[in-house]
Every structure is written in structure tokens, then in C-alpha cells.
Amino acid sequence: MVGSGRRVGIADVAALAGVSVGTVSKALNGRGAMRDETRARVRAAADELGFAPSAVARSLLSGRTFTVGVITTDSYGRFSIPVMRGAEDALGVGEMAAFLCDSRDDPIREQHYVRTLLARRVDGIIVAGRRTEPRTPIGHDLPVPVVYAFARSADPDDCSVVSDEAEGTRSAVEHLLKTGRRRIAHVTGPQSHASAALRASSAVEALEEAGTPLVGDVWFGGWSEAWGRYAVRAMLKAHPDVDAVFCGSDTVARGVTDALREEGRSVPHDVAVVGVDNWSLVAEACRPPLTSVDLNLEAVGRRAGELLLAAIDGRPSPGVHSLPCRLVVRDSSAPPN
Amino acid sequence: MVGSGRRVGIADVAALAGVSVGTVSKALNGRGAMRDETRARVRAAADELGFAPSAVARSLLSGRTFTVGVITTDSYGRFSIPVMRGAEDALGVGEMAAFLCDSRDDPIREQHYVRTLLARRVDGIIVAGRRTEPRTPIGHDLPVPVVYAFARSADPDDCSVVSDEAEGTRSAVEHLLKTGRRRIAHVTGPQSHASAALRASSAVEALEEAGTPLVGDVWFGGWSEAWGRYAVRAMLKAHPDVDAVFCGSDTVARGVTDALREEGRSVPHDVAVVGVDNWSLVAEACRPPLTSVDLNLEAVGRRAGELLLAAIDGRPSPGVHSLPCRLVVRDSSAPPN
DNA sequence: CTGAAAGCGCTAACAC
DNA sequence: GTGTTAGCGCTTTCAG
Numbered sequence: 001m002v003g004s005g006r007r008v009g010i011a012d013v014a015a016l017a018g019v020s021v022g023t024v025s026k027a028l029n030g031r032g033a034m035r036d037e038t039r040a041r042v043r044a045a046a047d048e049l050g051f052a053p054s055a056v057a058r059s060l061l062s063g064r065t066f067t068v069g070v071i072t073t074d075s076y077g078r079f080s081i082p083v084m085r086g087a088e089d090a091l092g093v094g095e096m097a098a099f100l101c102d103s104r105d106d107p108i109r110e111q112h113y114v115r116t117l118l119a120r121r122v123d124g125i126i127v128a129g130r131r132t133e134p135r136t137p138i139g140h141d142l143p144v145p146v147v148y149a150f151a152r153s154a155d156p157d158d159c160s161v162v163s164d165e166a167e168g169t170r171s172a173v174e175h176l177l178k179t180g181r182r183r184i185a186h187v188t189g190p191q192s193h194a195s196a197a198l199r200a201s202s203a204v205e206a207l208e209e210a211g212t213p214l215v216g217d218v219w220f221g222g223w224s225e226a227w228g229r230y231a232v233r234a235m236l237k238a239h240p241d242v243d244a245v246f247c248g249s250d251t252v253a254r255g256v257t258d259a260l261r262e263e264g265r266s267v268p269h270d271v272a273v274v275g276v277d278n279w280s281l282v283a284e285a286c287r288p289p290l291t292s293v294d295l296n297l298e299a300v301g302r303r304a305g306e307l308l309l310a311a312i313d314g315r316p317s318p319g320v321h322s323l324p325c326r327l328v329v330r331d332s333s334a335p336p337n
Numbered sequence: 338m339v340g341s342g343r344r345v346g347i348a349d350v351a352a353l354a355g356v357s358v359g360t361v362s363k364a365l366n367g368r369g370a371m372r373d374e375t376r377a378r379v380r381a382a383a384d385e386l387g388f389a390p391s392a393v394a395r396s397l398l399s400g401r402t403f404t405v406g407v408i409t410t411d412s413y414g415r416f417s418i419p420v421m422r423g424a425e426d427a428l429g430v431g432e433m434a435a436f437l438c439d440s441r442d443d444p445i446r447e448q449h450y451v452r453t454l455l456a457r458r459v460d461g462i463i464v465a466g467r468r469t470e471p472r473t474p475i476g477h478d479l480p481v482p483v484v485y486a487f488a489r490s491a492d493p494d495d496c497s498v499v500s501d502e503a504e505g506t507r508s509a510v511e512h513l514l515k516t517g518r519r520r521i522a523h524v525t526g527p528q529s530h531a532s533a534a535l536r537a538s539s540a541v542e543a544l545e546e547a548g549t550p551l552v553g554d555v556w557f558g559g560w561s562e563a564w565g566r567y568a569v570r571a572m573l574k575a576h577p578d579v580d581a582v583f584c585g586s587d588t589v590a591r592g593v594t595d596a597l598r599e600e601g602r603s604v605p606h607d608v609a610v611v612g613v614d615n616w617s618l619v620a621e622a623c624r625p626p627l628t629s630v631d632l633n634l635e636a637v638g639r640r641a642g643e644l645l646l647a648a649i650d651g652r653p654s655p656g657v658h659s660l661p662c663r664l665v666v667r668d669s670s671a672p673p674n
Numbered sequence: 675c676t677g678a679a680a681g682c683g684c685t686a687a688c689a690c
Numbered sequence: 691g692t693g694t695t696a697g698c699g700c701t702t703t704c705a706g
Contacts, residue, residue, distance in 0.1 A: 007480055009683060009684090010683065010684065011683085019692075019693085020692070020693045020694075021683090021684080021685095021693090021694095022684095022685080022686085022692075022693060022694070022695090023691085023692055023693075025684065025685055025686085026685085026686090026692090029685080031685090031686085032686090032691085032692090033691070034691055034692070035691065035692090038691075038692080052452065052455055052456040053456065053683080053684070054397075054456070054458055054682095054683055054684070055456045055457040055458065056393060056396045056397050056402065056457070056458050056682090056683075056684090057397055057682075057683035057684040057685090057698090058683085058684060058685080059393045059698090060391075060393050060394055060397055060682090060683080060684080060697095060698045060699065060700090061683090061684060061685055061686090061697080061698045062684095062685085062698085063698080065393065067436075067457075070437075081418070084437075085439065088437075088439060097436050097438075097453060097454075097457060098436065098437055099404075099434045099435065099436060099437075100407075100421075100425075100435055100436075100437040101434075102422065102425060115389065116434060117434075118389055119389040119390065119391070119392045120392040120393070120404075120434060121391055121392065121393050143343060143344055224622070225622050226622075251622070285561070285562045285563075285588070346699060346700090347699065347700065347701095348699080356676075356677085357676070357677045357678075358677090358678095358699085358700080358701095359676080359677065359678075359679090359700095359701080359702080359703095360675090360676060360677075362700065362701055362702085363676090363701085363702090366701080368701085368702090369675090369676090369702095370675065371675060371676075372675065372676095375675080375676080390699080390700070391698095391699055391700070393698090393699080393700090394682090394698075394699035394700040394701090395699085395700060395701080396682090397681095397682045397683065397684090397698090397699080397700080398681080398682045398699090398700060398701055398702090399682085399700095399701085400682080
């Protein structure tokens with residue numbers, strides 16, 4: 001990239017090409033009719049000067065900025081990142097640029113960003129969250145469309161895109177049943193966490209329906225490896241015949257796997273382990289590598305971007321859009337034979 | 338946040354307040370002299386309509402957008418994220434909004450983003466990278482200032498902000514020596530990786546100077562836990578009397594720690610372990626928690642933001658700006674006694 | 675103390 | 691085919 005170090009305007013191009021500014025505009029935008037020679041001369045002049053039309057001036061006229069705001073609540077953490085990446089993919093197609101705003105879970109900060117974004121005349125806003133609890137909407141009756149990604153809005157009329165965690169949980173349970181497991185336990189995060197509660201109830205339900213109820217109670221605790229290790233040691237005392245542990249997250253699953261090995265149980269021969277998140281960093285470092293439910297966060301972000309583009313285009317899709325998860329099978333759940 | 342659902346302009350406010358647009362502008366911006374009553378009336382009208390002046394129109398006039406571009410090469414990975422967070426902190430002070438561009442290590446994509454950002458008339462650009470190898474600059478003689486963060490520019494006249502990895506390495510080695518270790522080994526990533534090579538040579542040098550040369554050769558390999566486990570097992574055979582392992586990253590260190598424990602060596606009683614990155618996720622999950630060199634990425638980003646603001650303000654600071662690291666001591670390097 | 679008018683860089687009508 | 695002009699929403703002179 002070579003720049004002149006100075007801003008060059010359409011007037012400079014016009015002067016160099018020996019035509020008027022109107023002609024330059026038409027020539028470069030392929031509009032109106034004109035001699036090929038003229039168009040070529042203008043193009044050459046623009047290239048020579050490295051002219052790039054000001055998006056600012058253009059926006060003022062068109063009323064569109066081709067810019068969206070992305071508000072994330074969790075400092076680009078492990079959930080927002082893939083969501084943002086997917087959103088960026090979709091928005092790129094519409095030639096949109098994204099303002100990134102990290103609200104750091106502070107409502108004051110968030111409102112500040114909303115105001116800033118509206119003042120900058122963004123065409124739309126994506127709100128990406130870390131928790132799956134329905135969240136307070138960023139505003140009512142805003143002048144631009146808003147799409148919530150991963151963390152749905154508490155207002156069901158808002159447009160939200162989420163992972164279908166219940167479906168993901170069922171697919172994990174069915175996988176364990178299909179590979180011959182019958183004594184399945186569940187270790188997960190805090191009961192107060194919506195995702196932990198939902199995954200637990202979905203797992204219990206799926207197992208009931210299959211006629212092989214959960215072994216013992218749900219082990220609610222924290223999202224750490226330490227909790228996974230602690231819980232599985234206690235569980236082995238109460239239910240030594242367990243043959244599979246479904247975990248609410250990959251970190252918990254890693255703790256569970258480590259403790260099982262240290263207690264002399266072979267994974268997957270004696271006990272299968274399945275996690276949730278498919279956080280490759282954790283799942284692949286596990287010994288053996290961990291089977292896990294992928295929440296398809298990138299797809300959630302992409303969908304959010306697509307729905308936002310459509311809404312900007314006058315085709316809104318209110319309501320909750322639920323996307324399926326994807327079970328990624330690795331060695332930790334291979335059949336026991 | 339409540340919006341009208343419709344865009345309201347300065348003319349609407351003027352009509353409601355019964356004054357001219359010029360007066361509204363002055364009233365809201367606190368410029369010029371006018372009766373208090375008039376100013377209050379205008380303010381009330383603006384509030385009632387929820388008026389927010391268009392940053393677009395304002396930019397067209399002022400020639401400034403109060404917007405910067407942040408180009409990241411690694412999909413908001415674990416290095417870019419803290420850098421971006423720090424940059425955002427600094428830029429927020431200047432009321433700057435940031436366009437986020439993920440080049441995904443693709444030069445074509447990167448050039449596309451540079452053009453887009455310039456067309457949008459950003460006031461400056463920050464380039465954040467993942468690798469510490471000097472990188473090809475994004476352009477020469479661009480019309481706006483550019484600051485490189487973490488990954489320095491190959492052009493020494495460009496402004497770059499980096500972590501002082503050599504200093505960080507020395508602080509880790511000195512810490513081990515101070516706590517009584519004398520037989521120190523080094524396990525790290527691929528030799529072809531600039532960070533691995535630099536950290537290794539700095540460690541070797543620091544140990545030479547202290548009169549306690551490195552035990553054996555540097556163990557170059559990969560950045561994985563598996564490599565850490567493999568290397569330490571081989572090392573224990575060759576040098577069973579090693580009493581500390583300095584690792585090129587936290588993941589390697591975690592593998593090293595796990596294998597030491599499994600081989601019956603107590604950490605830190607028999608062998609101390611120190612990593613680099615202070616990636617809390619890994620360092621805190623380690624058994625015992627890992628002492629690690631923090632690269633202060635957030636500070637690097639913050640500094641980059643500050644330098645960019647200064648450059649935009651006409652006070653550029655060309656050259657490489659090196660920031661110190663910070664040793665975070667945890668249990669894995671407690672004295673042996 | 676307030677209003678009218680010019681102009682930021684560009685596009686889209688309409689003249690010529 | 692090409693040039694001229696008005697105007698996007700705002701700030702800033704300069705009159706009144």
C-alpha cells in the first residue's frame with residue numbers, strides 16, 4: 001500500500017483528467033453514459049493520485065454508513081470471539097465494517113456505546129453475550145435494527161440467535177447410549193447458571209425417556225477442572241459402577257478425565273467422558289482427546305450477521321432463532337469393547 | 338435507551354425551540370454567547386426529541402472521524418485480545434471508536450482492509466499481530482499514523498510497541514536462582530519461532546553469566562502439553578538431577594508439570610517449573626498453580642493506543658517501544674526446603 | 675444576542 | 691457526452 005501522505009479529493013482527479021467533478025463521479029461509479037476514452041482517462045488520473053472517495057461524504061448523502069456496531073459483554077472472551085468472527089464473515093459480504101464495543105458487563109458503559117453508535121449513524125447493531133440468560137434489551141424502538149447473538153433478549157419480539165443447548169445435550173446422551181453406556185452420571189457448573197441448569201434438565205429428561213435414568217443426582221458445582229476432579233472422586237465412592245460421565249463443560253470434563261485416570265479407571269475403556277463447548281484448546285489437550293458438544297458459535301454469529309443485513313434491508317425476522325449443535329466425537333467416548 | 342424509531346435532525350430541534358439551526362448548534366456545543374433562557378429551551382427541545390448530532394456530518398466538516406482501525410492477524414486469538422482490550426482503553430479516553438478488521442494472516446485481505454479504512458477516513462491505524470517476528474509494514478507514507486503492537490514492523494522507523502521478552506526471560510531465570518535452583522533446564526517451542534529462539538538464547542545467556550550453565554541443550558519442539566510431557570521424560574533420563582525447568586510457554590509448562598508428577602517428582606519440592614504467557618486459564622489450572630512471565634499484553638495495547646492518539650495529535654514517536662514483563666509467582670516455583 | 679449563508683466531499687438531477 | 695447545480699446535516703463566520 002502506497003499513499004501520498006496527503007488526502008486527495010475528487011476535485012484533484014477532475015483537474016488532472018481535465019473534466020468536471022460530476023464526470024469523475026460518474027466515471028468511477030460506472031454510472032451514466034460517456035466516451036470510453038474519457039472514463040479511461042479519469043480512471044488513470046484517479047489511480048495515479050491514489051484517489052479513494054470519502055465514505056464520510058458518501059454516507060452523508062446516502063443516509064447509509066455501511067457500518068454496524070458489535071457490542072460484546074465479555075471482553076472478547078471465549079464465547080464472543082467465535083460469534084464475532086462469524087458475524088464479521090456475514091457482514092463482510094455486505095461490505096460492512098464493524099465498530100467493536102466491549103461493555104465489560106457494565107450497563108452504564110453499554111448505554112454509552114449505544115448512544116455513540118447511534119450518533120455515528122451505524123446501520124444496525126449486534127449484541128453478543130456470554131451468558132445464556134435472557135438479557136435486558138439495549139433499548140426500545142431504536143432507529144436501527146438490533147440482533148442479539150448467543151445471549152437472547154428478554155423481549156421475545158426482539159431478534160435473537162441462540163444455540164439449541166437442549167438438542168446438543170440430547171445428542172451427547174444419545175451418543176453415549178448408542179455406544180453401549182447405561183450407567184451415566186452428570187457433573188456440571190453452578191445450578192444458578194442457566195446453561196448448567198438447562199443442560200442438566202435436558203440430560204435427565206433424555207435419559208428418563210430412554211429408560212436408563214441418570215446415575216445419582218446431578219453434580220452441580222463450578223466450571224473448573226478442580227471441581228471435576230473432586231466430583232468424580234466422590235462419585236466413584238457412591239456409584240463405583242458408573243460407565244460414563246457427561247460433563248457440563250470441557251474444563252469440568254478435563255478434570256473428570258484426569259481424576260478417573262488417577263483413580264485407575266481407563267477412559268474410554270471403563271468410563272466414557274463427554275464435554276460441552278468443544279474448546280479445542282481443552283478438548284484436544286485432554287488425555288485421551290475429548291468428545292464434546294460444539295455450540296456452533298461461529299454459525300450463531302454468522303446467522304446474526306445475515307439477519308441483521310436482512311433487517312437493514314427492510315426484511316426483519318423478529319423472534320428467537322435456534323441453531324443446532326454439533327457433536328464432535330474423539331477418543332474419550334470410544335466404545336468400551 | 339429509548340429511541341424515536343425515526344432520525345431527528347438539528348432542524349427538528351430548531352423548529353421545536355423556535356430558533357435557527359445555527360443557534361441550536363451553538364447552544365448544544367456551548368459555543369458563542371446567548372441568553373441562558375434560550376440555551377435551556379434548546380437543550381429541552383433536543384432532549385425531548387432525543388436528538389444526537391450526526392457524527393457523519395460533523396466529520397465531513399472537521400476532517401476528523403474520531404475513529405481508528407485495528408487490524409489483527411489472528412482472529413482475536415489469545416495474543417490480540419488483551420492487546421485490543423488495552424488499545425480500546427487508551428482510545429476510549431480520546432473518545433475514539435475502533436473498527437475491527439481480522440486479516441486472518443492473509444496479505445490480500447489485509448490490503449483490502451487498509452484501503453477500506455482509509456476510505457472511511459480513520460484517524461489512525463493499529464496493527465496487532467500474534468508472532469513476534471518483524472512483519473511487513475501495511476504501507477508506506479500512508480495519510481494517517483500507524484502503530485504496530487506486539488508484532489513489530491520490519492521498518493525500524495515505524496512506531497512499534499513490543500514486550501521485552503529477553504528481560505522477561507532473565508527475570509524468570511533470576512527468580513529460579515534466587516530461590517536456590519542450580520540445575521536448570523529449558524523446554525520450549527519450535528526453533529523456527531522467533532519467540533522460542535529469543536527466550537532460549539536469553540535464558541542460556543543469563544545462566545552463563547550467573548555461572549550456572551543450562552543443564553543439557555535447549556529442548557526445542559512444539560507449543561503443546563504433549564511435547565512438554567515427552568521432553569521432560571526424556572530429560573529425566575539424561576539429567577536426573579535437574580531441579581528446575583524453565584518453559585517457553587504455559588502449555589508446555591503444564592505438560593512438564595504433569596509428567597514430573599507422574600514420574601514421581603514433586604513440584605516444587607524436587608523440581609520448580611516456570612512458564613511464559615501467564616495465561617490464567619492454563620497457569621491456574623496447573624497442579625500446582627504455575628509461576629509465569631506475563632508479557633503485559635494489555636499494557637502493550639494501551640501504550641499503542643496512547644502513542645497513536647499522540648501521533649494523530651501531531652506528536653509521533655517513531656521507533657520500537659519496549660515494555661517490561663512481569664513475573665507472576667505461584668506455587669510451582671516455591672523454594673524446595 | 676440571534677439569523678442567514680457558505681461550505682465540508684460527494685452524488686444525482688438536469689442543462690447544455 | 692459532459693458540465694452545472696443543489697443538497698445531504700452540521701458548524702462557523704459574518705450580518706443584523
